[in-house]
Amino acid sequence: MANQNDLIIIQKVLAGDTNAYAALVNNYKNMAVALAYNILLNREDAEEVAQDAFVKAYSFLKSFKENAKFSTWLYRIIVNTALNKKKIKKHYSIELTESLNDDLSAGVADIMAIQNNNDHKKYIQLAIRSLSYNERICITLYYLNELSVEEINESTGITTSNIKVLLFRGRKNFYRALHNHLKDEILNLI
């Protein structure tokens, strides 16, 4: 079921009020960047992908079905745009972030040297990095973007049974990685 506020804004935009679109951008920009980041694991790329996804969504707003949720539709565009970006990048460069455990320990050591112990953000991001690509997408869409399993299936094409497995496994791996980095400090996070 579509969000009524989103629908009103969409109708305004379709009626020719382009500036109304800024409200939609403002509502979803953080979730869009967060999702793109968790797929690409790069700040600049995530920002670029999120912006492009908003522009794409604007271009194809006429094809948006009113009984659908704008967020689900937007997240699907983000996942596809990020996937394309990832493919292009993979084609031209060696991805350093995917070799998980070795990089994790090195990354933690570096971060510990630079940042103080209160900065948990990097540790959480490192724990996210320890997840597989599909686990990352499912965990982000389910917990951060608050999509249901069916909506994740709609957005990514991963089967519902597989999503449930990925969520279970992802959750376990995420907590384990977080615990490895933060030990008892994990309790402060919750």
Next chain:
Amino acid sequence: MEQDNKLKKILLKGSEMASVNFDEAVMEKVNNLLTKKIYYQPLVTDKMKKILFFSFFLLVMFILLLCLMIGSPGITFINQVKVLQAPEYLYYKIFTFILSFWIVFALNYFIKQNKLQLY
């Protein structure tokens, strides 16, 4: 459910937020999209289009001629072709198909030309 909320909180703490000028950047791109003239890269070059057009015209003329000649019994070659006993409605169907294809093609071409000028 409580566990879900806890995990959401953790993920929120670790998530990247949009930059300060994110909105402006998107709106600028959107406005550029509106003001930018859209040019379509043609699938075939002008020269190729002319060649295709001419060959298609020749083909149509040839079939037309063939249709007309089939009616005249004086030509021996045509009499030989007639041995094949292709039903007359087949020729009629081919002819109508080509004619309708041309009409739709021409209409589509002119409509698209007018639409492009709108951008």
